[in-house]
Amino acid sequence: xxDRGQNKTGPLRDDELKRELRxxxxxxxETRAREERALEPSGEDQPAVDPMPxxxxxxxxxxxxxxxxxxxxxxxxxxxxxxxxxxxxxxLVRTLRDxxxxxxxxxxxxxxxxxxxxxxxxxxxxxxxxx
Numbered sequence: 345x346x347d348r349g350q351n352k353t354g355p356l357r358d359d360e361l362k363r364e365l366r367x368x369x370x371x372x373x374e375t376r377a378r379e380e381r382a383l384e385p386s387g388e389d390q391p392a393v394d395p396m397p398x399x400x401x402x403x404x405x406x407x408x409x410x411x412x413x414x415x416x417x418x419x420x421x422x423x424x425x426x427x428x429x430x431x432x433x434x435x436l437v438r439t440l441r442d443x444x445x446x447x448x449x450x451x452x453x454x455x456x457x458x459x460x461x462x463x464x465x466x467x468x469x470x471x472x473x474x475x
Contacts (some may be wrong), residue, residue, distance in 0.1 A: 416468075420465040433454070433462075453468070
């Protein structure tokens with residue numbers, strides 16, 4: 345990686361570079377035994393560079409969404425297609441049964457109020473999580 349020009353790399357070289365960094369990124373420290381392969385430190389007039397500026401958050405949920413909503417949304421997405429929306433409660437229950445959804449999910453959907461259409465899996469998950 346001593347070439348610092350403007351040349352672009354192809355997918356094979358990208359994969360090779362990923363393999364080279366595979367141990368370093370999760371560990372958060374240098375894993376190279378040979379000094380010439382180590383990442384160079386920042387210059388005196390440059391800010392310190394973190395190889396992984398934002399650590400991954402396993403099991404995290406997006407802001408404003410509960411973990412239960414994420415779980416329900418995933419289950420719904422496995423059993424509903426994008427063409428299915430918007431759905432009312434009865435259509436949702438029928439579609440879930442047609443796609444062999446678990447009884448627990450069908451029972452939850454049957455408890456939803458039928459006074460409004462549901463525009464997405466997230467919308468349904470929010471209703472199920474609230475109920």
